[in-house]
Structures are given as structure tokens and as C-alpha cells.
Amino acid sequence: MNINYVYLIATENACNYKNFRKAIQEYFDITDGGKVNSRYAGVMLDGGGSTQMKVNRSNDEDVEILGDSRGLAEIIALKDET
Numbered sequence: 001m002n003i004n005y006v007y008l009i010a011t012e013n014a015c016n017y018k019n020f021r022k023a024i025q026e027y028f029d030i031t032d033g034g035k036v037n038s039r040y041a042g043v044m045l046d047g048g049g050s051t052q053m054k055v056n057r058s059n060d061e062d063v064e065i066l067g068d069s070r071g072l073a074e075i076i077a078l079k080d081e082t
Contacts, residue, residue, distance in 0.1 A: 006078060010053045017044070 009024060021044065024030075030037055055063045 008053065008055075008078070 011020065015023075024042075025032075028040060030040060053064070057063060
């Protein structure tokens, strides 16, 4: 599998797993079926209170989703090294 892009998708609005998954599938035109999708691989995090995201937009504005502001034991960090 050749992966050239990473999409981090979060929502500030209350949303159950089923609807969130459906919205992602619709956006990427993915359907359920008997075959593994060879174009996309994904990880669905639980979206609980410890779900937090901090992004710096191209206009240098920070966007934060803080969950319940608990301390985090593990993180996923993506950095543009170019």
C-alpha cells in the first residue's frame, strides 16, 4: 500500500461512532464490502474525553479541541519536516 497523505479527522460536535464513520465513508466514497480497501487505511480512536487535537493553520492560527483536558499518556504527532 502506498500512502501519500494522512487525514486527521475530528469533530467538536457530539457525534456517535456510526454517524462519524458514515460521514468519513461518504467523503472518501468508501463502502462496506467483502474486500479490504486498497486505497485507504484507517484508525478510529474512541473520541472519549482524552481526545485532543491541536493544529496550526497556514495563517498561523491555532485550532484546539481539548476533550476534558486530561493529561495524555500517549500521543500521535505529525510534523512537516520539509
